[in-house]
Amino acid sequence: MMKKIALIYMGGTFGCIGDPLSPMPAEQFIPKLQHILPLDQQIECFVAPVIQDSSACTATDWLKLIQYIQQLQLQQFQHFVIIHGTDTLSYASAVLSRFLGQSAHVVMTGSQYPLLNAAGDNTREFTDAIDNLNFALDCTVKYPVGVYLAFHHHLVHAQTALKIHTTELDAFNGVNAAQPITLSSQYHIVQENDISKAATFNCLSLMAQPIAIEQQIANLKNLQQHPPHVLILQGFGTGNLAVNQEFIATLHAIHAQGCAIVLTTQVPFGTINQHYAVSEWTQHANIIISDCLGHADLYAKALKMYLQYDSVDQWHAHWHDSV
Known part of the structure; x- marks a missing residue:
C-alpha cells in the first residue's frame, strides 16, 4: 500500500530564484515544486507556518513547525519530508528529533543550489535540489520511525547532524542512519505556551x-x-x-x-x-x-x-x- 507523504516547504536556497538569490513566494513556488515530484509516490505539499532564510530561524519557528507536523499526524500523516535552508538545518534537525522522538518518519533536507533557474521558469541546469529531495522522499518510507537528515546521498540521525562545508554538495556529516544509537525518545506535544516561552530563550x-x-x-x-x-x-x-x-x-x-x-x-x-x-x-x-x-x-x-x-x-x- 502506497504511503502518503507530507512534504513541508520552509524556505531556504532550495526555493530561491534570481541573481543575487532571493526567495520565490511560497504560493508561486509550490506549483513548480509539485511539477518535479515523482509520480510513483503519494505526496501532498504543505507550506510551513514560517517561511524565511534559515539564518533567521529561531526556536519559535521550529516549534511552530513541530506543532504543524503534530496537527498533520492527527490527519493520518506519518511520513514527512521537510525542505529547510542549510544554514541552521542541523539545529532544526536536532530540535525536531528532541521533540518528535520516535513518533513519525521525518526526513529533513535542503540544497546548496536552487531548484529553479534565475528566471524561475524552469529547473536549474545544475542543482542538487532534485537529488536531495528524491533521496529524502525515498528514505522517509524505507527507514524506521525517527528523524533523519538526508543530503548528498547520505542519511544521518538528525540528532547528530553537523554542517561541515559551506559550499560543497557533501555538506553534512553525522552518525549514519543504519548505525543504531541511543536517541531521545520522549514525544513532546508543542503547546502555544511553549512557543511563547521559547521567544525569550x-x-x-x-x-x-x-x-x-x-x-x-x-x-x-x-x-x-x-x-x-x-x-x-x-x-x-x-x-x-x-x-x-x-x-x-x-x-x-x-x-x-x-x-x-x-x-x-x-x-x-x-x-x-x-x-x-x-x-x-x-x-x-x-x-x-x-x-x-x-x-x-x-x-x-x-x-x-x-x-x-x-x-x-x-x-x-x-x-x-x-x-
Whole structure:
C-alpha cells in the first residue's frame, strides 16, 4: 500500500530564484515544486507556518513547525519530508528529533543550489535540489520511525547532524542512519505556551580561546552582569579548560543568577571524557556536563529543558533524564 507523504516547504536556497538569490513566494513556488515530484509516490505539499532564510530561524519557528507536523499526524500523516535552508538545518534537525522522538518518519533536507533557474521558469541546469529531495522522499518510507537528515546521498540521525562545508554538495556529516544509537525518545506535544516561552530563550555559547586565564575570567565577569538562561562553555579536547579558584567562583556567581552552565567540547566529533583532568574541578563548580550528540543537539536539549523546568536546580536534577 502506497504511503502518503507530507512534504513541508520552509524556505531556504532550495526555493530561491534570481541573481543575487532571493526567495520565490511560497504560493508561486509550490506549483513548480509539485511539477518535479515523482509520480510513483503519494505526496501532498504543505507550506510551513514560517517561511524565511534559515539564518533567521529561531526556536519559535521550529516549534511552530513541530506543532504543524503534530496537527498533520492527527490527519493520518506519518511520513514527512521537510525542505529547510542549510544554514541552521542541523539545529532544526536536532530540535525536531528532541521533540518528535520516535513518533513519525521525518526526513529533513535542503540544497546548496536552487531548484529553479534565475528566471524561475524552469529547473536549474545544475542543482542538487532534485537529488536531495528524491533521496529524502525515498528514505522517509524505507527507514524506521525517527528523524533523519538526508543530503548528498547520505542519511544521518538528525540528532547528530553537523554542517561541515559551506559550499560543497557533501555538506553534512553525522552518525549514519543504519548505525543504531541511543536517541531521545520522549514525544513532546508543542503547546502555544511553549512557543511563547521559547521567544525569550537566551542561549549563549562561549568557545574557549588560548588566552590568559585572567582574560577568560574578565570575559565571564562581563557575562555575570546580564547572564543568559544557559551558558555553553566549549572547552578544548575532551572539554578541558584552564581554571583557578577565581574562575570557579565567577561560574558560581553566574549560576546563582539562574543561569545553567553546560560544559562541552569545541571538537566536532567525540564526547567529553571524564577520565581526564576536566572531571576534577567540574564536580564543585555548579556546571552540567554535556551528554549530547553534537552542538546542535546540545542547543535542542537546552531548549527543551528551558521549556520544561523553571529553575537551574531543576536542570541539574533532571539533566540526565531521557529528555
